[in-house]
Amino acid sequence: DxxxxxxxxxxxxAVMGHxxxxxxSLLDALRKTNVTKGEAGGITQHIGAYQITAKDKSKITVLxxxxxxxxTEMRQRxxxxxxxxxxxxxADDGIMPQTIEAINHAKAANTPIIVAINKIDKPEANxxxxxxxxxxxxxxxxxxxxxxxxxxxSATKGTGLDKLVDAINLQAELLELKARPDRAxxxxxxxxxxxxxxGPVATVLVTRxxxxxxxxxxxxxxxxxxRALIDDNGKQVKEAGPSxxxxxxxxxxxxxxxxxxxxxxxxxxxxxxxxxxxxxxTESRTALAPT
Ligand code: GTP
Ligand code: NA
Ligand code: MG
Numbered sequence: 486d487x488x489x490x491x492x493x494x495x496x497x498x499a500v501m502g503h504x505x506x507x508x509x510s511l512l513d514a515l516r517k518t519n520v521t522k523g524e525a526g527g528i529t530q531h532i533g534a535y536q537i538t539a540k541d542k543s544k545i546t547v548l549x550x551x552x553x554x555x556x557t558e559m560r561q562r563x564x565x566x567x568x569x570x571x572x573x574x575x576a577d578d579g580i581m582p583q584t585i586e587a588i589n590h591a592k593a594a595n596t597p598i599i600v601a602i603n604k605i606d607k608p609e610a611n612x613x614x615x616x617x618x619x620x621x622x623x624x625x626x627x628x629x630x631x632x633x634x635x636x637x638x639s640a641t642k643g644t645g646l647d648k649l650v651d652a653i654n655l656q657a658e659l660l661e662l663k664a665r666p667d668r669a670x671x672x673x674x675x676x677x678x679x680x681x682x683x684g685p686v687a688t689v690l691v692t693r694x695x696x697x698x699x700x701x702x703x704x705x706x707x708x709x710x711x712r713a714l715i716d717d718n719g720k721q722v723k724e725a726g727p728s729x730x731x732x733x734x735x736x737x738x739x740x741x742x743x744x745x746x747x748x749x750x751x752x753x754x755x756x757x758x759x760x761x762x763x764x765x766x767t768e769s770r771t772a773l774a775p776t
Contacts, residue, residue, distance in 0.1 A: 494664045495536065495544040495728040496657035497566055497690065499596075501587035502573035507603040510640035511573055512537075512549050515650070534675045534688050534730035535717035539650045545657075546690070546728045548675065565594060565743070566673045566690050569656050571649075572624070573601045576610035576637070580618045588622050597660070599652050600626055600635040606642045664727035669748040670696035674704060674740045675730065685736040689746055696731065696748065697724040701755050705744035706762045707737040708755035 500508045516537050533549040548567065570591040574584055591598050600619065602612045616626050616635065625631020634652040638645035672689035680686045687704065689696070700711045712735030716722045725731040733746070740746075749755050 490665045490667055491663040492666055492727075494662050494726075495546050496568045496653060496660070496662055497546045497548065497728055498569045498571055498653060499548040499567040500571045500573060500601075501583075501590070503575070503578070503581035503583040503587075506573045506575040506578065506581075506584070507640045508573045509549055511571075511601060511603060511638065511649075512547055514640045514643055514646055515545075515547070534690060536728075536730060539654070540647070541654075543650075543654055544728070545650070545653055546730060548690075548730075566675075566692065567594070567596050568660055568662060569653060570596050570598045571601050571653070572598050573603050574615050574619075575604045576602050576612050576615060577604050577607045579611075579615060580622065585622060588624055592623075597656055598624060598633055599649070599656060600624065600633060601649055602635060602637045603640055605637045605644060606639040612637050662728075664693050666695050666726045668694040670694035670700065670702075670725075670746070671748070672696055672733075672746040674742055674744040674746060676742055677736075677740050677744075679739050683734055685739045687733050687736055687740055687746075688730060689733055691725050691727055691729050691731065693727060694748065695724050695726045696733070696746075700748045701750070701752055702746050702748045703755050703758040703762065704736060704746040705740040706759055706766060707740060708752070708759045709736040710752075711735050 500512055502508055516535065536544050536546045538544055570587065572587055574580065602615050604610055605612060616629055619626060620629060624633055626633045626635040628635065634656065636645050636649045636652050638649055670691055671693045672691045675688045675690055677685065677687035696711065696714065698711050698714055702709055702711065711733055714722050714725055715732040717730055747758065749758055
C-alpha cells in the first residue's frame with residue numbers, strides 16, 4: 486500500500502497461556518466487564534474479540550483464546566492476525582504445557598511476547614522463579630537481560646494493569662502498525678456460528694480497509710452482503726476500520742475461523758471469486774487425495 490495513505494492502527498493482542506492462569510480474568514479487568522462469570526464452568530469456549538480503550542484513549546484489540554487443548558488449531562490461526570502475544574503465567578502454578586505451546590506458537594508466527602505474571606496476590610506467588618524458568622524456553626525477560634517485557638499483575642485485585650497497557654503500547658510503537666482505511670475491506674474470521682434468529686454470524690477482525698454495511702463480499706468460498714455490523718458492545722455500527730473486531734450478518738453460510746473475507750465491487754464479482762476459491766479448494770483436495 487502507498488505510504489501516504491497508511492494510518493496508524495490499534496495493536497491486535499492475543500492473550501494466551503495455560504488453562505485457568507487467568508486470561509479471561511485479565512481481559513475482564515482490562516475491560517472492566519465480567520465475561521468469566523457468564524462462561525460455562527469458567528472455561529472459555531470460543532475466541533472473544535473486543536477492543537479496550539486505555540486511559541490515554543489509545544485502543545487495543547484483544548483476542549481471548551480458549552485454554553483447551555482441542556482449540557490448538559484455532560489458536561494457531563489466531564496467531565496470524567496477532568501483533569503481540571500476552572503470555573499469561575500464573576505466579577503460583579508456573580510454566581505449564583499450554584504455556585510452552587503458546588510460546589512455541591508465538592515464536593513460529595514471529596510475534597513478540599509480553600509476559601503477564603498473574604495471580605501475584607497469592608501468597609505462594611513466585612515471579613522470580615517464573616522469569617528463571619522462562620529462560621529454559623528462550624523467553625528472556627528484561628530483568629534477565631533480555632528484551633521481553635514482563636509485568637506482574639493480579640487480574641482479581643487489579644494490580645499492574647496500567648503497566649501492562651504501557652508495555653503493550655510500547656511494543657506496538659516499535660512495530661509501527663499501519664493500515665489503509667480508505668480501501669475495500671479485508672477481514673479475517675475469528676469465530677462463526679449459526680444463530681437461531683439471525684442466521685450465520687461471523688466475528689471478523691478487519692485487517693485492511695473499512696468494512697461497511699451493504700458491502701458485497703466473499704468469505705472463504707461463500708459470498709454475501711453485509712446486512713448489519715455489530716460492535717463489541719452489541720451496538721449496530723455503519724462501518725468498521727482496521728484492527729476493529731465486528732460481528733457480520735448477511736453471510737450465505739457459516740465460514741471457518743481463519744477464513745479471509747474480501748469485499749468486492751458487486752455480486753457478479755463475488756460469485757466469480759467464490760467459484761475461483763471453490764475450484765482451488767477442490768484442486769488442493771484432489772492433489773492431496775491418495776492415489
Ligand atoms: P481458560 O479460559 O479456562 O483457559 O481459563 P483462563 O485462563 O481464562 O482463567 P480464568 O480467567 O477463567 O481464571 C481462572 C481462575 O483463576 C478463576 O477462578 C479466577 O478467579 C482466578 N484468577 C484469575 N486471575 C487471578 C488473580 O490475579 N489472582 C487470583 N487469586 N485468582 C485469579
Ligand atoms: Na478458566
Ligand atoms: Mg478463559
